[in-house]
Amino acid sequence: xxxxxxxxxxxxxxxxxxxxxxxxxxxxxxLLTAIPLVILYITGSESELNGLKPDDLPPNLSRICExxxxxxxxxxxxxxxxxxxxxLMPLAIPITIASYSIIGEKTRRTLEPVLAxxxxxxxxxxxxxxxxxxxxxxxxxxxxxxFLVGSALLAVGPRVFARLTDPLWLTAVLVVGPLLALAAVSxxxxxxxxxxxxxxxxxxSMLVILPLLALFFGQISGLVLLNQQLILWMALxxxxxxxxxxxxxxxxxxxxxxxxxxx
Amino acid sequence: xxxIEGLSKRFGQTVAVEDLWLEVAxxxxxxxxxxxxxxKTTTIRxxxxxxxxSSGQAWVAGHQLGADDTELRRRVGILTEAPGLxxxxxxxxxxxxxxxxxxxxxxxxQVERYLRLLGLWNRRSEPTATxxxxxxxxxxxxRALLHExxxxxxxxxxxxxxxxxxxxxxxxxxxxxxxxxxxxICTHNLxxxxxxxxxxxxxxxxxxxxxxxxxxxxxxxxxxxxxxxTELLPVYQETxxxxxxxxxxxxxxxxxxxxxxxxxxxxxxxxxxxxxxxxQLQFVGELRRSLExxxxxxxxxxxxxxxxxxxxxx
Numbered sequence: 001x002x003x004x005x006x007x008x009x010x011x012x013x014x015x016x017x018x019x020x021x022x023x024x025x026x027x028x029x030x031l032l033t034a035i036p037l038v039i040l041y042i043t044g045s046e047s048e049l050n051g052l053k054p055d056d057l058p059p060n061l062s063r064i065c066e067x068x069x070x071x072x073x074x075x076x077x078x079x080x081x082x083x084x085x086x087x088l089m090p091l092a093i094p095i096t097i098a099s100y101s102i103i104g105e106k107t108r109r110t111l112e113p114v115l116a117x118x119x120x121x122x123x124x125x126x127x128x129x130x131x132x133x134x135x136x137x138x139x140x141x142x143x144x145x146x147f148l149v150g151s152a153l154l155a156v157g158p159r160v161f162a163r164l165t166d167p168l169w170l171t172a173v174l175v176v177g178p179l180l181a182l183a184a185v186s187x188x189x190x191x192x193x194x195x196x197x198x199x200x201x202x203x204x205s206m207l208v209i210l211p212l213l214a215l216f217f218g219q220i221s222g223l224v225l226l227n228q229q230l231i232l233w234m235a236l237x238x239x240x241x242x243x244x245x246x247x248x249x250x251x252x253x254x255x256x257x258x259x260x261x262x263x
Numbered sequence: 264x265x266x267i268e269g270l271s272k273r274f275g276q277t278v279a280v281e282d283l284w285l286e287v288a289x290x291x292x293x294x295x296x297x298x299x300x301x302x303k304t305t306t307i308r309x310x311x312x313x314x315x316x317s318s319g320q321a322w323v324a325g326h327q328l329g330a331d332d333t334e335l336r337r338r339v340g341i342l343t344e345a346p347g348l349x350x351x352x353x354x355x356x357x358x359x360x361x362x363x364x365x366x367x368x369x370x371x372x373q374v375e376r377y378l379r380l381l382g383l384w385n386r387r388s389e390p391t392a393t394x395x396x397x398x399x400x401x402x403x404x405x406r407a408l409l410h411e412x413x414x415x416x417x418x419x420x421x422x423x424x425x426x427x428x429x430x431x432x433x434x435x436x437x438x439x440x441x442x443x444x445x446x447x448i449c450t451h452n453l454x455x456x457x458x459x460x461x462x463x464x465x466x467x468x469x470x471x472x473x474x475x476x477x478x479x480x481x482x483x484x485x486x487x488x489x490x491x492x493t494e495l496l497p498v499y500q501e502t503x504x505x506x507x508x509x510x511x512x513x514x515x516x517x518x519x520x521x522x523x524x525x526x527x528x529x530x531x532x533x534x535x536x537x538x539x540x541x542x543q544l545q546f547v548g549e550l551r552r553s554l555e556x557x558x559x560x561x562x563x564x565x566x567x568x569x570x571x572x573x574x575x576x577x
Contacts, residue, residue, distance in 0.1 A: 109345040117364040
């Protein structure tokens with residue numbers, strides 16, 4: 001796997017010179033961290049929400065606020081809607097990086113010399129995946145850390161902070177996030193391998209975000225309640241899906257097809 | 264060093280390479296000539312383990328295609344059609360990256376060696392985006408050599424280069440040949456092939472001809488001698504035509520263009536006869552057909568529908 005690490009270092013040296021990639025990697029986490037913090041700040045000082053009780057919410061939403069009342073309830077209710085976005089980061093960021101590192105290699109015609117070296121397909125894809133997944137996961141974790149520090153400073157009480165750092169969200173960010181990132185990169189590799197147009201490949205890869213958006217809107221509408229059990233099921237399912245996707249991505253990455261079909 | 268037995272490649276219904284048989288000896292510089300779309304790049308890709316043949320087999324540097332292509336790629340170097348450099352990275356970083364992938368042990372030393380050899384050392388830290396086309400091509404050649412391959416495949420090494428850069432690359436290739444490397448070169452530049460290659464293969468989906476440039480010239484056109492006269496009279500042409508060894512004689516302006524089998528032994532008799540007939544000879548020279556003439560003749564023979572530009576005139 002020494003060659004995989006060589007690919008990672010080269011990719012990082014290359015892609016982090018690209019302003020668009022830097023913007024995507026930096027801006028999205030900044031934005032998605034700032035939004036829940038601003039909400040925490042506003043709800044902490046909003047007197048109209050101080051008297052909010054779980055009973056005031058529609059029944060399917062009141063379950064989120066269980067055990068919290070007043071400002072704590074309103075803060076947690078609103079912020080929990082946005083915490084899912086911390087799972088969006090490891091999906092969106094690696095697709096942008098993968099687009100540059102995999103599809104970009106072909107458009108700039110740099111892939112053929114790489115494929116002409118003794119590198120194996122597994123080494124190449126492992127390097128490409130790691131180059132995209134590692135920054136995405138680290139940035140997500142960093143953003144979540146900033147969010148936790150900010151929430152500790154802005155949240156009204158330890159009960160809200162405790163809810164924000166309960167195993168539900170820690171599992172979501174620390175376990176589900178990397179699994180989602182790996183899934184996103186695997187899909188990007190698969191689509192890139194089979195698409196004849198890199199732009200189409202990039203756009204199709206972005207479709208992997210849709211299930212997460214469905215979860216996001218499901219929670220906002222109260223149709224889905226994100227709890228510890230659901231997160232654990234998600235982690236388990238994603239683990240299995242990732243194993244399948246990675247295997248499939250390696251099988252689909254046919255050197256010949258990539259060299260001869262992409263124009 | 265390269266042995267190809269009935270290699271073919273089809274993409275769906277399209278035949279890219281058809282039943283190619285070829286051997287390239289160790290240390291030989293072999294030129295693979297053919298028009299765009301002839302299947303030259305496909306052949307190189309097969310021989311470097313990048314794509315697999317539809318049928319047939321080949322051995323490169325002792326390794327059979329398809330048996331262990333990873334090991335095969337370790338033993339060959341390839342200059343791809345496009346330089347394929349990482350524009351934002353420096354020349355040094357580009358080479359170091361590939362040296363690592365090839366498993367080169369002394370990476371720094373090897374990178375420095377080739378950067379110096381190709382005159383790029385002083386600009387080693389600059390992004391390759393700032394490089395001229397010639398410099399990029401040289402860097403790509405250096406990349407193909409980092410792991411000291413036994414066999415080197417060069418796909419259009421001088422295409423798009425200005426004459427000075429092309430000459431530098433050509434001289435470098437000649438130097439590689441002198442080091443004893445086996446070089447398989449695809450080129451459109453027939454003059455280059457003529458000067459560099461020990462043997463050439465004219466290829467258009469299938470191999471049309473295979474020999475040294477000189478032998479191909481003789482095979483296709485025979486040997487032609489031009490007698491330059493001060494004045495051309497009909498009797499001179501008749502005098503020459505009377506010799507049984509003369510294959511053909513043609514009058515062009517004040518010259519006699521004579522096809523012979525062995526000018527070294529046949530010329531003296533012709534010169535004596537012409538002088539005896541009263542001809543005043545200015546000079547005698549052999550008409551050297553270019554490899555381009557050979558190439559165009561072979562292609563037009565293979566595909567008679569193809570229009571053929573006028574060949575060299577004396």
